[in-house]
Amino acid sequence: MIPLVSVASVFLVAKPTTLAQSEVFFRLLSVFLLIAINAFFVTAEFSIVSVRRSRINQLASAGDIQAKTVQDLQRGIDRLLSTTQLGITLSSLALGWISENTMALPLAILLSRLPLSPETNQFLSHSLAIPVAFFLVAYLQIVLGELCPKSLALLYPEQLARFLGPPSLAIARFFNPFIWILNQSTRWLLRLVGIQYTGQGWYNRVTPEELQLIISTSTESPGLEAEERELLTNVFEFAEVSAGEVMVPRTSIVAIPGDATFQMLLHEVVESGHSRYPVMGDSLDDISGIIYFKELAEPLAQGVLTPDSSIQPWIRPARFVPEYVPLNELLNQMQRSAQEMVMVVDEFGGTAGLITIQDLVAEIIGTTHEPEDEEEPTIQILNEQTFLVQAQVDIQEVNEMLNLDLPVIEDYQTVGGFMIYELQKIPSIGDQLRYAKYELTVTLAEGPRLHQIRIQRLDSRAKANGTSTTEEVITDYWEEATGEEATGEAIAPPKTAAMTHSTSIQNSVLTNNLTNNLIHSPCATG
Numbered sequence: 001m002i003p004l005v006s007v008a009s010v011f012l013v014a015k016p017t018t019l020a021q022s023e024v025f026f027r028l029l030s031v032f033l034l035i036a037i038n039a040f041f042v043t044a045e046f047s048i049v050s051v052r053r054s055r056i057n058q059l060a061s062a063g064d065i066q067a068k069t070v071q072d073l074q075r076g077i078d079r080l081l082s083t084t085q086l087g088i089t090l091s092s093l094a095l096g097w098i099s100e101n102t103m104a105l106p107l108a109i110l111l112s113r114l115p116l117s118p119e120t121n122q123f124l125s126h127s128l129a130i131p132v133a134f135f136l137v138a139y140l141q142i143v144l145g146e147l148c149p150k151s152l153a154l155l156y157p158e159q160l161a162r163f164l165g166p167p168s169l170a171i172a173r174f175f176n177p178f179i180w181i182l183n184q185s186t187r188w189l190l191r192l193v194g195i196q197y198t199g200q201g202w203y204n205r206v207t208p209e210e211l212q213l214i215i216s217t218s219t220e221s222p223g224l225e226a227e228e229r230e231l232l233t234n235v236f237e238f239a240e241v242s243a244g245e246v247m248v249p250r251t252s253i254v255a256i257p258g259d260a261t262f263q264m265l266l267h268e269v270v271e272s273g274h275s276r277y278p279v280m281g282d283s284l285d286d287i288s289g290i291i292y293f294k295e296l297a298e299p300l301a302q303g304v305l306t307p308d309s310s311i312q313p314w315i316r317p318a319r320f321v322p323e324y325v326p327l328n329e330l331l332n333q334m335q336r337s338a339q340e341m342v343m344v345v346d347e348f349g350g351t352a353g354l355i356t357i358q359d360l361v362a363e364i365i366g367t368t369h370e371p372e373d374e375e376e377p378t379i380q381i382l383n384e385q386t387f388l389v390q391a392q393v394d395i396q397e398v399n400e401m402l403n404l405d406l407p408v409i410e411d412y413q414t415v416g417g418f419m420i421y422e423l424q425k426i427p428s429i430g431d432q433l434r435y436a437k438y439e440l441t442v443t444l445a446e447g448p449r450l451h452q453i454r455i456q457r458l459d460s461r462a463k464a465n466g467t468s469t470t471e472e473v474i475t476d477y478w479e480e481a482t483g484e485e486a487t488g489e490a491i492a493p494p495k496t497a498a499m500t501h502s503t504s505i506q507n508s509v510l511t512n513n514l515t516n517n518l519i520h521s522p523c524a525t526g
Helices: 004-014 017-050 053-061 065-075 077-111 118-155 157-174 176-192 208-216 226-240 262-272 293-301 327-337 357-365 395-402 415-423 458-464 470-482 503-519
Strands: 276-280 287-292 320-322 341-345 351-356 379-381 386-390 432-435 438-446 449-457
Touching: 017 065, 017 077, 017 118, 017 157, 053 065, 053 157, 065 077, 065 157, 077 118, 077 157, 077 176, 118 157, 157 176, 208 226, 226 327, 226 357, 262 293, 276 341, 287 293, 327 341, 327 357, 351 357, 379 395, 395 415, 415 432, 415 438, 415 449
Parallel strands: 320 341
Antiparallel strands: 276 287, 341 351, 379 386, 386 449, 432 438, 438 449
């Protein structure tokens, strides 16, 4: 009697090809079908989650049916994620279940041709099927079912989201009862550990800081021109600037006395070219209001206003703001009060300056100049080592434009302020300040107000003239006399806040230091 196992084995060996090939074909087809199902859910999940919500809302408002479907899925994103995760999990489990048998059949066909017993063939085929099927299916699943779909979804999120949105919504509605159970179970488990999940945490809202970083990085926003990038950057920095930083300073205010006539106002308009003027009493600290020249057109046309008429009836109340109010708050205040000019006061209540609506706009879009304006440039480059700079220019801007390293501290903001701080006095025309390797000279001033300063590099000027500075001469003498390398501590004079000594004083100080050091040096005492 032939054992039953032997009969079955003989049958498998004798006639496996026809049955095995047809079964293998359908099993392989099932494997790739499950991978395709997995890829579908992965693509749907990543495309719908990553597509810009603002773009979908725009398309939905325009009547796009597919966009409305995506919009519904984004509003209930936890339902979408549960649906896609369910599809991915079931397809992966089914793929693992049939992959071992699928690989065992072709291996059995190949091994059945070897001169081995049927039991050995069957054992070897199933033993090899496990590791081979695992690595092969894992490779196909990762590449075809995960990486490729994710890459496509991130490259074309809008197109794929609109294409896969309707079938994804249909599947979500079909499995809605089971998905509801999954979502409730998730919320219940999270609640056990003290986490309240609302289902809206998926949507990463971009913070102003992140958006500003995206705008400032060219690789993150390649479609923006330099001017557009600067404009958007100014918008974000608008709230960080205070009124005191952009105001017209007190020394530049053009005010009209309270008892002025229309003729005096006309004369001032011709001289200064402004259309709004603060009206003062005894001084700039006594501002009684603001006069708007354009508001005088109607009474002038009606004959009510004559050259000798007083401007008092048309003076509007002035609005006062502190120096440290942010520009975004100031803009809101000026819009609500319909004020185009406000006065800026310091902590003691004195007038620090004024600011207009044009100053605020210029802070965002930049300063605009009329073609006929021929204002003197704020920075003039005379040569590689000499520059003419307006005293009111920000010192940090000068450092950046001229590649200088003048110190920047909170005690001053402008080049003129730096010179006053270092000299500890109000300089006059011709006064000089020597700081490190720079020489600053006042070239234009009006009373206590500085207008223009010349900046010159000292080291480069000496080299260009073929001469040596006093310090260089003493350095050479020191090294020749002592045989040691000269250091700043040995030969340099004591540093002061403002190096404004004349050449004779510098030579005297340097010579005294040199003499003292030589007397106490080894070669002198020896």
